[in-house]
Amino acid sequence: MSRSLVRTVATLGVAASLALAGCSGGNSADPQGSDGATDAEPATLVIDTAFSLETGDPGHNYVPTGNMVLHAVYDTLLTYEGGDESEPVPSLATMEKNEDATEFTFTLDGDRVFSDGSPVEADDVVYSLERLQGMTDSKANFLMNGITVEKVDDLTVRLTTEEPSLQLPAIVTNPALSILNAEVVQDNGGTTGTDDSAKGYLDGNSAGSGPYLLQTLDLTSRVVLEPNPEYNGEKPPQYERIVLRNVSESATQLINLQGGDSDVAVDLSGDQVAELGDGFQLNSVPSAETIFLLVNQNADVGGVTANPHFAEAVRYALDYDALLELAGAGSVQATGVIPPTFLGALGSGVEQDLDRSADALAESGYDGETLTLQFPNDYPVGGVEFTPLASRVQSQLKAAGINLELAPAPFATEIDPYVNGNEAFSMWFWGPDFADSSSFLPFGPGEKVGLRAGWTAEMAPDLAELVSAASLATDVQEREQAFTEYATQMQESGPFVPLIVPGNNIATSSDVAGATYNSTWTLDIPSLSPAG
Incomplete structure (x- = not known):
């Protein structure tokens, strides 16, 4: 195995x-x-x-x-x-x-x-x-x-x-x-x-x-x-x-x-x-769970969030070290959609780059409107409470020119709109369905979590091919390379912004x-x- x-x-x-x-x-x-x-x-x-x-x-x-x-x-x-x-x-x-x-x-x-x-x-x-x-x-x-x-x-x-x-x-x-x-x-x-x-x-x-x-x-x-x-x-x-x-x-x-x-x-x-x-x-x-932001790519759901440049602006606006302060000992910055200890995970995460964020935001068509950030407020992951984390995200994005209002709700209320792809901008978590790196392929375009973000395979065909290659590889080195390439591309262009892997x-x-x-x-x- x-x-x-x-x-x-x-x-x-x-x-x-x-x-x-x-x-x-x-x-x-x-x-x-x-x-x-x-x-x-x-x-x-x-x-x-x-x-x-x-x-x-x-x-x-x-x-x-x-x-x-x-x-x-x-x-x-x-x-x-x-x-x-x-x-x-x-x-x-x-x-x-x-x-x-x-x-x-x-x-x-x-x-x-x-x-x-x-x-x-x-x-x-x-x-x-x-x-x-x-x-x-x-x-x-x-x-x-x-x-x-x-x-x-x-x-x-x-x-x-x-x-x-x-x-x-x-x-x-x-x-x-x-x-x-x-x-x-x-x-x-x-x-x-x-x-x-x-x-x-x-x-x-x-x-x-x-x-x-x-x-x-x-x-x-x-x-x-x-x-x-x-x-x-x-x-x-x-x-x-x-x-x-x-x-x-x-x-x-x-x-x-x-x-x-x-x-x-x-x-x-x-x-x-x-x-x-x-x-x-x-x-x-170490936890196998990742807390991440979802930026919906379906214009009917998210409007401006569907522009790929908006996700890029969010990704590089954040101060990940400051977010990590809320997680405590044992937690690490998420280096991608695959947690750091799994096959194919990246060695380092995104670093804040406010100039790149500003350029991407200008390209996205965002015009200062207030967006809603949805998240479950009654389910700490590895002891990380979502409400203070969302508040810090809100503050950092405001400094970068993105206005948010927070919309916390109980897990039982929030889970269905998330699963059904009806959240434009939200904060969630993901853990493996089973102990294998293929548990993180659902973030890919056209896959289970990707579709929750309104991201179809047609929107990123090269990444969709990497999902298939990683899933079907049987040679050890070939499999690790496929997962690493997948994780790299997801970090560069996907609608997900990984934040923290809690302890x-x-x-x-x-x-x-x-x-x-x-x-x-x-x-x-x-x-x-x-x-x-």
């Missing part, structure tokens, strides 16, 4: 677990759960994180908190262990591929069972993957594009692709490709077509083989997990109850952890980590062990256990 050759292995795969001296810090919280029980029981784990959560149905999920939750409830064919994303390892199955990387054969363990005790079989795998293929309204549907699924026997499934796909083993680790109990889902409205209606059932029930079950799912406040009594995998549940709480401000997460009101804080900034004090543990690794800091009380970061599901909940 190509990811094994990525420079990010050493960084993402090694957790800087800094045990800060001291004791205590355990959970002494007493928030009431939906069942009237308290979270203060010794076997209860409380996790604070800013929610980006839409459903409990793996096939319909395509947001970070959803990945975190579903990774604990469902198993995939392959997975990653201990923060090491160099190469997927077996979960429900082992894998073999042909030399052309077009045929991947998965052999199930044979002993694994679902939460109702029934065995995990090839029919369940075929159904689960074909169900996702049939969900044309799912944001995760594209993960199965170009993949054919066939049953070989009761324990064997073959996935084939028309073109080489070295990224396929990484793709199947995504929680959207979780393996569901086919009989249970079908009994509750599940199909492999557009008429599937099992989401309502899966939003309140579990049909997986993971260590935990979904007890409560409130998309805006909390998720409660309980042990799967039938689980027979390698990571048995370690807690009688896990409560994930929606705490949108990282400062509040820090206060809760320090006060013993929670056990895990997922979204602390580098600066807040320095305030932890004694009695806590820290897992600190990722997961802090826990000294009573919790096993906290590890993953670029897809952020916190590996099944790996958490009481210390000692």
Whole structure:
């Protein structure tokens, strides 16, 4: 798999677990759960994180908190262990591929069972993957594009692709490709077509083989997990109850952890980590996420933003060092749409050039009108709050002659216009769908994120060809060169202005062990256990 050759292995795969001296810090919280029980029981784990959560149905999920939750409830064919994303390892199955990387054969363990005790079989795998293929309204549907699924026997499934796909083993680790109990889902409205209606059932029930079950799912406040009594995998549940709480401000997460009101804080900034004090543990690794500005190229949506010179003016107007001050320790300037530790990433980012910005702005046709900058204001990425970052962008662009008004809104409100390409000028973030540099090709013209910016393949045909070359390359050096050329061209002419790659800091009380970061599901909940 190509990811094994990525420079990010050493960084993402090694957790800087800094045990800060001291004791205590355990959970002494007493928030009431939906069942009237308290979270203060010794076997209860409380996790604070800013929610980006839409459903409990793996096939319909395509947001970070959803990945975190579903990774604990469902198993995939392959997975990653201990923060090491160099190469997927077996979960429900082992894998073999042909030399052309077009045929991947998965052999199930044979002993694994679902939460109702029934065995995990090839029919369940075929159904689960074909169900996702049939969900044309799912944001995760594209993960199965170009993949054919066939049953070989009761324990064997073959996935084939028309073109080489070295990224396929990484793709199947995504929680959207979780393996569901086919009989249970079908009994509750599940199909492999557009008429599937099992989401309502899966939003309140579990049909997986993971260590935990979904007890409560409130998309805006909390998720409660309980042990799967039938689980027979390698990571048995370690807690009688896990409560994930929606705490949108990282400062509040820090206060809760320090006060013993929670056990895990997922979204602390580098600066807040320095305030932890004694009695806590820290897992600190480079993030795989990028905060960026989107400058829409569709004149019907953005007007003046559609002129390529406008994006250029914005790109060179910004003081990236000053923006980085808001991110804290562990964060770095984004050097392009590919984060610095991934294959093909650029060695350095854009430097402020006010003369170039002024020339580009004059060419763009911008006439001083006030533009709106949209962004989610309740989802810190790596502890980076969007509101102060947007305010600093506003100030810097004003100094360069570009007038902005800020339009913050909750993530749940902002996500649809962003996905549907209806935002003229916005600030967003992107993390990989799976641990491979091809996860950043969607920024290209005619691709998923490119189209959100109104950027079609016809607008940049040379770049569209680079996307194809990077996707299909099988030779290691050829692949890296293609990704580097893609990243370079995107930096020079694309409608995206990468700003910051935040650090990722997961802090826990000294009573919790096993906290590890993953670029897809952020916190590996099944790996958490009481210390000692």
